[in-house]
Amino acid sequence: xKPAAFPLPAAVLAAATLLGGCAPDAWNSAQGVDxxxxxxxxxxxxxxxxxxxxxxxxxxxxxxxxxxxxxYGRTTPQEFRDGVYSFVDPSPDAxxxxxxxxxxxxxxxxxxxxxxx
Numbered sequence: 001x002k003p004a005a006f007p008l009p010a011a012v013l014a015a016a017t018l019l020g021g022c023a024p025d026a027w028n029s030a031q032g033v034d035x036x037x038x039x040x041x042x043x044x045x046x047x048x049x050x051x052x053x054x055x056x057x058x059x060x061x062x063x064x065x066x067x068x069x070x071x072y073g074r075t076t077p078q079e080f081r082d083g084v085y086s087f088v089d090p091s092p093d094a095x096x097x098x099x100x101x102x103x104x105x106x107x108x109x110x111x112x113x114x115x116x117x
Contacts, residue, residue, distance in 0.1 A: 032110050033071045040067070040104045046097035049088040053097070062087065070102070073109035077102045 041054040048056060048063075056063040066083045069075040075083070084098055 033068050036071050036104070036106065037064075037067055040101055043104060044097050044100035046093050046100065048084065048094045048097050053101070067101070070105060071110065072112040074112065077105075 037053075037057050041052070041057070044053055046052075051059075057067060063084070066075065066080055070077070070080045080102065081098055084094070088094055090098075
């Protein structure tokens with residue numbers, strides 16, 4: 001029996017959908033967002049769940065993606081809050097830390113790099 005073929009248009013659509021949901025710098029290096037995340041980790045020293053920001057950005061791809069989207073203006077502050085609170089309880093410390101992260105956004109939203117170099 002011959003396996004079912006995966007139509008090319010469906011494959012292209014699936015790839016575009018997957019890539020479109022990622023942060024702009026998910027597939028290439030972006031020094032601006034990396035420096036901003038380092039600055040946020042220095043200024044926002046509270047806890048989110050049992051982790052500091054540096055731990056979350058090193059070990060949690062979802063959190064890193066949300067941070068990048070916030071930096072590039074691809075998500076609103078409320079969407080960022082909702083995204084973080086989807087995987088942690090909004091404890092007072094987490095709420096204060098998330099507010100601190102949002103307050104560190106650049107005054108001018110940086111231009112996002114292309115998703116695929």
